[in-house]
Amino acid sequence: MGKPHNREKLHDDKGNAAMDFDYSTKTEALRARVADFMAAHIYPNEQALFHTAHSQADRWQPLALLGEIKQRAKAEGLWNLFLPQSEHGAGLTNMEYAPLAEIMGRSPFGPEAFNCSAPDTGNMEVLTRYAAAEHKERWLKPLLAGEIRSAFAMTEPRVASSDATNIETEIRRDGDEYVINGHKWWISGAPDPRCHVLIVMGKSDPANPDRHKQQSMILVPFPHPGVTMKRALPVFGDDDAPHGHAELIFDNVRVPAANILLGEGRGFEIAQGRLGPGRIHHCMRSIGVAERALERMIRRLESRTAFGKPVAEQSVWRERIAESRIMIDQARLLTLKAAYMMDTVGNKGARAEIAMIKVVAPNIACKIVDWAIQAFGGGGVADTWLSSSYAHQRTLRLADGPDEVHRDQLARLEQRRYQNTDPARSGGYPNVMIADGLSEPGLPL
Structure with a gap:
C-alpha cells in the first residue's frame, strides 16, 4: 500500500540525522485498519457509487450507500484522522497522517468515507483555530460529525x-x-x-x-x-x-x-495557514492515485498479448513501469520531507518543500494515469476510475495555486539562499572554465 521499501533517513542542513521515515507502530496499525476498510467497503462498492452518481434523478443528492459506509467508518473510530492537536481528531502529525491519506486517495470516495475530504478538512482546521464558540457549535460540530459539508x-x-x-x-x-x-x-x-x-x-x-x-x-x-x-x-x-x-x-x-474570522486584515494569514495542510493532503492522495494506476497498469499489461508476446514484456512498457516506480518514490519522499518540516518548523518554514510537492505529486500522478489509460487502450478512456482520476489530477495542477506560482516561489527562495554567501567557498562562480582554458572564475567570457 505504498510504504517506502526501506527505512529512509534524511539529514538537516547541518548533517544531523533528522527525518526518520520508518512508520511508527501507531501509524502501521492505522494503515492496516484503513487499508482493510477500503478493501471491505470502498473498492467493492466503487462501481455502484460511480453508477449512482451518474444515473440518479437528482444528481446532486448525497450518495446513500456512501452515507452508510461513513457510518461504519465512524463506528470503527476511523474518523477525522486529518485533524491534529484537537480532541476531535486522532491527534496525528502530518508525518503520521501522510500514509493514511495515500491509501484513502486510491478511490475518489475514500476521503469522504473517513470524513477527511476537501474542502471540509481545511475549513474544519480554520474553524477549530479561529472561530468563536457559537460558530463552532453551529458549524464545526456538525462538520466533525459528518452531518453537513x-x-x-x-x-x-x-x-x-x-x-x-x-x-x-x-x-x-x-x-x-x-x-x-x-x-x-x-x-x-x-x-x-x-x-x-x-x-x-x-x-x-x-x-x-x-x-x-x-x-x-x-x-x-x-x-x-x-x-x-x-x-x-x-x-x-x-x-x-x-x-x-x-x-x-x-x-x-x-x-x-x-x-x-480572527479580525479584519487577517485573511491572507489564515489562507496561508489553511492552504499548507490542504496542499499536502492533496499530494498525499495523489500518490495513492499514482500507486493504484501503476498496479492496474501492470495487471492489464500482464493479461494482454500483442505481436507474439505479453504486452508487459514490451520494452516500452517496462521502461514506463520503471519510470513510474521512480517517480512515485521520489514524490513520496518529498512529501514525507514536507510533512516532517511542517511538523517541526511550521508551514512557513516548510514553504519550499510544500511548493515542490504541489508541483511534483499531481504531475507524476497525471503521467502515470495517462500511461495506464494507454495500457488499457480504448477501454482506458471508458474506464470511470481512470478518466475521473486523470481529470482530478489535471485539475490539481491549478487548484491551491498553479504549478507556475509554486515554481516561481521556489525559484525565488532558491535564489535567496546565495545572495549573501561567498561563491569561493562552494565553487559557485558563474564561469569556471571553458575548453581552451582561458576563462578565469568570476570573469565574464
Missing part, C-alpha cells in the same frame, strides 16, 4: 486568482454587520445540498499599503439571502456531481460582524 470561496473569474492579493470581492463594515459583494467560482462542494457554510475571502481594506493586510475571511451561512448559485462548473465536460464546483454571486449579502 462546507465550501471555501476565494477564487474569482475576473482576476488572476493565482495571486490572492488580486481578489476583488468587497467585505464592507456597516454597523453591526458586514456587507459582501463579489463574484466567485470554483467553489468546491457548494452545489452539494449538505453545504451549510461558506468561508469567504474578500477585501475589507483595499487601500491598505500592505497588500497582504487588505483581505479578510468571513463566515456566510448557506444558502443565504443575496448568495446566488449561477451554475455548477463543468470539469472536462462533466459536472462532477454530487460534489461539484459552483460559480457564486454575492449581491449585498449581510452577515453579523461577529462572523469575521
